[in-house]
Ligand code: SF4
Protein backbone atom coordinates (compact mmCIF):
# COMPACT_ATOMS: atom_id res chain seq x y z
CA UNK A 1 0.00 0.00 0.00
CA UNK A 2 1.22 3.49 -0.91
CA UNK A 3 4.31 2.18 -2.67
CA UNK A 4 6.69 4.67 -4.23
CA UNK A 5 6.72 4.61 -8.02
CA UNK A 6 10.41 4.36 -8.90
CA UNK A 7 11.55 2.78 -12.15
CA UNK A 8 15.17 1.61 -12.10
CA UNK A 9 15.13 1.04 -15.87
CA UNK A 10 14.77 4.80 -16.28
CA UNK A 11 18.10 5.17 -14.47
CA UNK A 12 19.72 2.59 -16.72
CA UNK A 13 18.62 4.59 -19.75
CA UNK A 14 19.20 8.13 -18.58
CA UNK A 15 22.90 8.18 -19.31
CA UNK A 16 24.35 11.66 -19.06
CA UNK A 17 21.46 13.06 -16.99
CA UNK A 18 23.10 12.29 -13.66
CA UNK A 19 20.75 13.74 -11.05
CA UNK A 20 23.30 13.21 -8.30
CA UNK A 21 26.16 14.70 -10.29
CA UNK A 22 24.38 18.03 -9.73
CA UNK A 23 24.15 17.43 -5.97
CA UNK A 24 25.94 20.27 -4.18
CA UNK A 25 26.63 18.21 -1.07
CA UNK A 26 27.92 14.84 -2.31
CA UNK A 27 30.90 14.17 -4.56
CA UNK A 28 30.06 11.58 -7.16
CA UNK A 29 31.90 11.02 -10.38
CA UNK A 30 30.06 11.69 -13.63
CA UNK A 31 28.42 8.52 -14.80
CA UNK A 32 28.22 7.08 -11.29
CA UNK A 33 24.72 8.25 -10.52
CA UNK A 34 22.76 5.57 -12.35
CA UNK A 35 24.85 2.82 -10.73
CA UNK A 36 24.16 4.14 -7.22
CA UNK A 37 20.48 4.79 -7.89
CA UNK A 38 19.99 1.26 -9.22
CA UNK A 39 21.71 -0.14 -6.11
CA UNK A 40 19.40 1.91 -3.90
CA UNK A 41 16.34 0.84 -5.92
CA UNK A 42 17.35 -2.80 -5.39
CA UNK A 43 17.49 -2.34 -1.63
CA UNK A 44 21.27 -2.20 -1.31
CA UNK A 45 23.26 0.22 0.79
CA UNK A 46 25.04 3.13 -0.91
CA UNK A 47 27.22 5.97 0.36
CA UNK A 48 24.50 8.30 -0.95
CA UNK A 49 22.19 7.14 1.85
CA UNK A 50 24.78 8.19 4.43
CA UNK A 51 25.85 11.48 2.87
CA UNK A 52 22.53 12.91 1.66
CA UNK A 53 21.77 16.13 3.56
CA UNK A 54 18.09 15.91 2.49
CA UNK A 55 18.07 19.08 0.43
CA UNK A 56 15.35 17.65 -1.89
CA UNK A 57 17.12 19.04 -4.99
CA UNK A 58 17.55 15.77 -6.91
CA UNK A 59 13.75 15.60 -7.18
CA UNK A 60 14.16 18.62 -9.46
CA UNK A 61 17.35 17.41 -11.14
CA UNK A 62 15.86 14.12 -12.39
CA UNK A 63 14.40 14.86 -15.82
CA UNK A 64 12.60 11.51 -15.90
CA UNK A 65 10.17 12.16 -13.03
CA UNK A 66 11.72 9.25 -11.17
CA UNK A 67 11.72 10.57 -7.57
CA UNK A 68 15.33 9.88 -6.53
CA UNK A 69 15.01 11.75 -3.22
CA UNK A 70 11.82 9.99 -2.15
CA UNK A 71 13.61 6.71 -2.89
CA UNK A 72 16.67 7.72 -0.86
CA UNK A 73 14.44 8.48 2.14
CA UNK A 74 12.54 5.19 1.84
CA UNK A 75 15.80 3.26 1.76
CA UNK A 76 17.32 5.22 4.64
CA UNK A 77 14.33 4.22 6.73
CA UNK A 78 14.38 0.58 5.58
CA UNK A 79 18.09 0.24 6.36
CA UNK A 80 17.95 2.23 9.62
CA UNK A 81 20.19 5.02 8.34
CA UNK A 82 19.03 8.10 10.21
CA UNK A 83 20.37 11.50 9.09
CA UNK A 84 19.23 13.01 12.41
CA UNK A 85 20.04 11.78 15.97
CA UNK A 86 17.38 9.26 16.99
CA UNK A 87 16.08 11.11 20.08
CA UNK A 88 15.42 14.13 17.85
CA UNK A 89 13.56 11.92 15.37
CA UNK A 90 11.32 10.59 18.14
CA UNK A 91 10.67 14.07 19.47
CA UNK A 92 9.84 15.45 16.01
CA UNK A 93 7.55 12.55 15.11
CA UNK A 94 5.63 12.95 18.39
CA UNK A 95 5.35 16.70 17.91
CA UNK A 96 3.30 16.53 14.70
CA UNK A 97 0.70 13.94 15.68
CA UNK A 98 -2.39 15.13 13.78
CA UNK A 99 -5.34 13.41 15.36
CA UNK A 100 -5.51 14.63 18.95
CA UNK A 101 -9.04 15.95 19.34
CA UNK A 102 -11.62 16.88 16.72
CA UNK A 103 -11.13 19.91 14.48
CA UNK A 104 -14.00 22.34 14.05
CA UNK A 105 -14.98 21.71 10.45
CA UNK A 106 -16.90 24.31 8.51
CA UNK A 107 -18.04 23.63 4.95
CA UNK A 108 -16.49 26.24 2.66
CA UNK A 109 -17.63 25.25 -0.84
CA UNK A 110 -15.02 27.59 -2.29
CA UNK A 111 -11.25 28.19 -2.19
CA UNK A 112 -9.55 28.11 1.18
CA UNK A 113 -6.09 28.95 2.46
CA UNK A 114 -4.30 26.18 4.33
CA UNK A 115 -1.82 27.61 6.86
CA UNK A 116 -1.04 24.06 8.05
CA UNK A 117 1.15 24.31 11.17
CA UNK A 118 1.76 28.06 10.83
CA UNK A 119 -1.23 29.32 12.81
CA UNK A 120 0.98 31.87 14.55
CA UNK A 121 1.84 33.60 11.28
CA UNK A 122 -1.57 35.02 10.40
CA UNK A 123 0.00 38.49 10.23
CA UNK A 124 1.47 37.27 6.92
CA UNK A 125 -1.99 36.81 5.43
CA UNK A 126 -3.57 40.13 6.32
CA UNK A 127 -4.80 42.84 3.97
CA UNK A 128 -6.34 43.06 0.52
CA UNK A 129 -4.42 40.14 -0.94
CA UNK A 130 -6.24 37.74 1.36
CA UNK A 131 -9.57 39.49 1.90
CA UNK A 132 -12.51 37.10 2.23
CA UNK A 133 -10.35 33.99 2.02
CA UNK A 134 -11.30 31.34 4.62
CA UNK A 135 -8.31 29.94 6.50
CA UNK A 136 -7.67 26.54 8.06
CA UNK A 137 -4.72 25.86 10.35
CA UNK A 138 -3.48 24.08 13.41
CA UNK A 139 -5.42 25.51 16.32
CA UNK A 140 -4.03 27.07 19.48
CA UNK A 141 -3.92 23.73 21.29
CA UNK A 142 -1.37 22.46 18.78
CA UNK A 143 -3.61 19.98 17.05
CA UNK A 144 -1.89 19.34 13.79
CA UNK A 145 -4.96 18.42 11.74
CA UNK A 146 -3.69 20.24 8.65
CA UNK A 147 0.06 19.73 8.97
CA UNK A 148 1.16 17.91 5.78
CA UNK A 149 3.86 15.91 7.62
CA UNK A 150 6.30 16.07 4.72
CA UNK A 151 9.08 17.43 6.92
CA UNK A 152 9.59 13.84 8.09
CA UNK A 153 11.46 13.29 4.84
CA UNK A 154 14.31 15.06 6.66
CA UNK A 155 14.05 12.40 9.38
CA UNK A 156 13.95 9.31 7.10
CA UNK A 157 10.38 8.58 8.15
CA UNK A 158 8.33 8.08 4.98
CA UNK A 159 6.19 5.59 6.92
CA UNK A 160 4.96 8.33 9.28
CA UNK A 161 3.98 10.53 6.33
CA UNK A 162 2.13 7.72 4.57
CA UNK A 163 0.33 6.67 7.74
CA UNK A 164 -0.91 10.15 8.66
CA UNK A 165 -1.53 11.82 5.31
CA UNK A 166 -4.76 10.10 4.24
CA UNK A 167 -6.45 11.25 7.48
CA UNK A 168 -5.19 14.81 7.00
CA UNK A 169 -6.42 14.88 3.42
CA UNK A 170 -9.81 13.56 4.57
CA UNK A 171 -10.01 16.35 7.20
CA UNK A 172 -9.27 19.02 4.59
CA UNK A 173 -11.80 17.49 2.24
CA UNK A 174 -14.51 17.71 4.93
CA UNK A 175 -14.36 21.50 4.43
CA UNK A 176 -15.51 20.90 0.83
CA UNK A 177 -12.91 23.20 -0.73
CA UNK A 178 -12.93 23.87 -4.46
CA UNK A 179 -9.24 24.73 -4.24
CA UNK A 180 -6.70 24.51 -1.42
CA UNK A 181 -4.17 27.34 -1.52
CA UNK A 182 -1.08 26.11 0.29
CA UNK A 183 0.66 28.81 2.35
CA UNK A 184 3.78 26.65 2.57
CA UNK A 185 5.14 25.07 -0.57
CA UNK A 186 5.96 21.93 1.40
CA UNK A 187 2.18 21.38 1.59
CA UNK A 188 1.87 22.08 -2.12
CA UNK A 189 4.70 19.63 -2.82
CA UNK A 190 2.94 17.06 -0.66
CA UNK A 191 -0.31 17.17 -2.60
CA UNK A 192 1.09 17.86 -6.08
CA UNK A 193 4.22 15.68 -6.00
CA UNK A 194 4.54 13.29 -3.04
CA UNK A 195 0.98 11.97 -3.01
CA UNK A 196 0.95 11.04 -6.73
CA UNK A 197 4.44 9.50 -6.34
CA UNK A 198 3.30 7.12 -3.60
CA UNK A 199 -0.28 6.59 -4.77
CA UNK A 200 -2.20 8.63 -2.17
CA UNK A 201 -5.37 10.08 -3.63
CA UNK A 202 -5.84 13.87 -3.36
CA UNK A 203 -9.48 14.79 -3.97
CA UNK A 204 -8.95 18.58 -4.02
CA UNK A 205 -6.94 20.91 -6.26
CA UNK A 206 -3.84 22.28 -4.52
CA UNK A 207 -2.73 25.79 -5.49
CA UNK A 208 0.78 27.10 -4.90
CA UNK A 209 0.90 30.21 -2.66
CA UNK A 210 2.95 32.13 -5.22
CA UNK A 211 0.51 31.37 -8.01
CA UNK A 212 -2.25 32.72 -5.77
CA UNK A 213 -0.21 35.83 -4.91
CA UNK A 214 0.61 36.45 -8.55
CA UNK A 215 -3.03 36.19 -9.57
CA UNK A 216 -4.21 38.48 -6.73
CA UNK A 217 -1.51 41.03 -7.52
CA UNK A 218 -2.61 40.99 -11.15
CA UNK A 219 -6.18 41.71 -10.01
CA UNK A 220 -4.88 44.55 -7.85
CA UNK A 221 -2.45 45.83 -10.48
CA UNK A 222 -3.77 49.39 -10.23
CA UNK A 223 -2.65 49.57 -6.58
CA UNK A 224 0.94 48.43 -7.23
CA UNK A 225 3.66 50.99 -6.76
CA UNK A 226 7.00 49.59 -7.98
CA UNK A 227 9.16 48.95 -4.94
CA UNK A 228 12.48 49.45 -6.73
CA UNK A 229 14.41 47.25 -4.30
CA UNK A 230 17.23 44.85 -5.18
CA UNK A 231 16.14 41.45 -3.98
CA UNK A 232 17.69 38.01 -3.47
CA UNK A 233 15.49 34.96 -3.02
CA UNK A 234 16.17 32.16 -0.52
CA UNK A 235 14.76 29.09 -2.23
CA UNK A 236 13.45 26.51 0.26
CA UNK A 237 14.13 22.79 -0.09
CA UNK A 238 10.44 22.00 -0.64
CA UNK A 239 10.32 24.20 -3.74
CA UNK A 240 12.33 21.43 -5.46
CA UNK A 241 9.12 19.40 -5.42
CA UNK A 242 7.29 21.96 -7.56
CA UNK A 243 9.94 23.42 -9.88
CA UNK A 244 7.21 24.38 -12.37
CA UNK A 245 5.93 26.93 -9.81
CA UNK A 246 9.35 28.47 -9.13
CA UNK A 247 8.86 30.77 -12.13
CA UNK A 248 6.29 32.73 -10.09
CA UNK A 249 9.13 34.14 -7.97
CA UNK A 250 10.49 36.05 -10.97
CA UNK A 251 7.01 36.92 -12.22
CA UNK A 252 6.00 38.39 -8.87
CA UNK A 253 9.25 40.39 -8.69
CA UNK A 254 8.60 41.79 -12.18
CA UNK A 255 5.01 42.67 -11.29
CA UNK A 256 5.96 44.59 -8.14
CA UNK A 257 9.02 46.28 -9.66
CA UNK A 258 11.65 44.42 -7.61
CA UNK A 259 15.03 43.81 -9.19
CA UNK A 260 16.27 40.23 -8.76
CA UNK A 261 20.03 40.49 -8.29
CA UNK A 262 22.36 38.31 -10.35
CA UNK A 263 23.61 35.55 -8.07
CA UNK A 264 25.64 32.39 -8.37
CA UNK A 265 23.43 30.38 -6.00
CA UNK A 266 20.05 30.85 -7.58
CA UNK A 267 17.29 28.76 -9.17
CA UNK A 268 18.51 25.19 -9.76
CA UNK A 269 21.87 26.12 -8.22
CA UNK A 270 20.33 27.49 -4.99
CA UNK A 271 21.87 26.64 -1.62
CA UNK A 272 19.90 25.37 1.33
CA UNK A 273 19.44 27.64 4.37
CA UNK A 274 21.53 25.22 6.43
CA UNK A 275 18.83 24.59 9.03
CA UNK A 276 18.42 20.92 8.27
CA UNK A 277 22.17 20.26 8.07
CA UNK A 278 22.69 21.95 11.47
CA UNK A 279 20.59 19.28 13.20
CA UNK A 280 22.12 16.26 11.50
CA UNK A 281 24.19 13.63 13.25
CA UNK A 282 27.07 13.41 10.80
CA UNK A 283 30.39 14.56 12.18
CA UNK A 284 31.12 18.16 11.21
CA UNK A 285 27.50 19.00 10.35
CA UNK A 286 27.46 22.26 12.29
CA UNK A 287 30.65 23.46 10.63
CA UNK A 288 29.34 22.44 7.25
CA UNK A 289 26.03 24.25 7.78
CA UNK A 290 27.91 27.39 8.84
CA UNK A 291 30.08 27.25 5.70
CA UNK A 292 27.06 26.88 3.43
CA UNK A 293 25.26 29.74 5.13
CA UNK A 294 28.32 31.97 4.83
CA UNK A 295 28.72 31.15 1.13
CA UNK A 296 25.03 31.84 0.54
CA UNK A 297 24.86 35.17 2.38
CA UNK A 298 28.15 36.39 0.90
CA UNK A 299 26.74 35.65 -2.54
CA UNK A 300 23.66 37.79 -1.79
CA UNK A 301 25.84 40.58 -0.50
CA UNK A 302 28.21 40.47 -3.44
CA UNK A 303 25.23 40.66 -5.79
CA UNK A 304 24.10 43.87 -4.06
CA UNK A 305 20.85 42.59 -2.51
CA UNK A 306 19.04 45.02 -0.21
CA UNK A 307 16.38 42.51 0.70
CA UNK A 308 16.36 38.72 1.07
CA UNK A 309 12.94 37.28 0.29
CA UNK A 310 11.89 34.09 2.05
CA UNK A 311 9.10 31.64 1.39
CA UNK A 312 9.67 29.16 4.21
CA UNK A 313 9.26 30.47 7.80
CA UNK A 314 11.88 27.93 8.96
CA UNK A 315 14.46 29.29 6.47
CA UNK A 316 13.62 32.80 7.65
CA UNK A 317 14.20 31.77 11.25
CA UNK A 318 17.49 30.03 10.39
CA UNK A 319 19.04 32.58 8.06
CA UNK A 320 17.14 35.81 8.84
CA UNK A 321 19.49 37.04 11.59
CA UNK A 322 22.56 36.32 9.50
CA UNK A 323 21.35 38.26 6.45
CA UNK A 324 20.23 41.13 8.68
CA UNK A 325 23.72 41.36 10.20
CA UNK A 326 25.03 41.83 6.66
CA UNK A 327 22.69 44.78 6.13
CA UNK A 328 20.19 42.80 4.02
CA UNK A 329 16.59 42.99 5.19
CA UNK A 330 14.93 39.55 5.61
CA UNK A 331 11.27 39.56 4.52
CA UNK A 332 8.55 37.09 3.72
CA UNK A 333 7.23 37.20 0.14
CA UNK A 334 3.69 38.06 1.22
CA UNK A 335 4.93 41.09 3.19
CA UNK A 336 6.87 42.32 0.16
CA UNK A 337 3.71 42.00 -1.96
CA UNK A 338 1.62 43.81 0.64
CA UNK A 339 4.18 46.61 0.71
CA UNK A 340 3.97 46.86 -3.08
CA UNK A 341 0.22 47.53 -2.92
CA UNK A 342 0.65 50.28 -0.35
CA UNK A 343 0.04 48.31 2.83
CA UNK A 344 2.29 48.35 5.90
CA UNK A 345 3.17 44.84 7.05
CA UNK A 346 3.90 44.28 10.71
CA UNK A 347 7.30 45.75 11.66
CA UNK A 348 7.63 47.78 8.46
CA UNK A 349 6.53 51.10 9.95
CA UNK A 350 10.08 52.43 10.13
CA UNK A 351 10.74 51.61 6.48
CA UNK A 352 7.86 53.79 5.22
S1 SF4 B 1 16.83 9.22 -10.65
FE1 SF4 B 1 16.47 10.19 -12.64
S2 SF4 B 1 18.33 11.36 -13.25
FE2 SF4 B 1 18.79 10.01 -11.47
S3 SF4 B 1 19.71 8.25 -12.42
FE3 SF4 B 1 17.52 7.76 -12.17
S4 SF4 B 1 16.43 8.48 -14.00
FE4 SF4 B 1 18.55 9.31 -14.03
Ligand code: SF4
Pocket residue numbers: 020022023024025026048051052053054055056057058059069072
Ligand atom coordinates in the same frame (compact mmCIF):
# COMPACT_ATOMS: atom_id res chain seq x y z
S1 SF4 C 1 18.50 15.29 -1.61
FE1 SF4 C 1 20.11 16.80 -1.98
S2 SF4 C 1 21.85 16.08 -0.76
FE2 SF4 C 1 20.45 14.34 -1.02
S3 SF4 C 1 21.22 13.28 -2.83
FE3 SF4 C 1 19.54 14.64 -3.49
S4 SF4 C 1 20.62 16.50 -4.16
FE4 SF4 C 1 22.06 15.35 -2.89
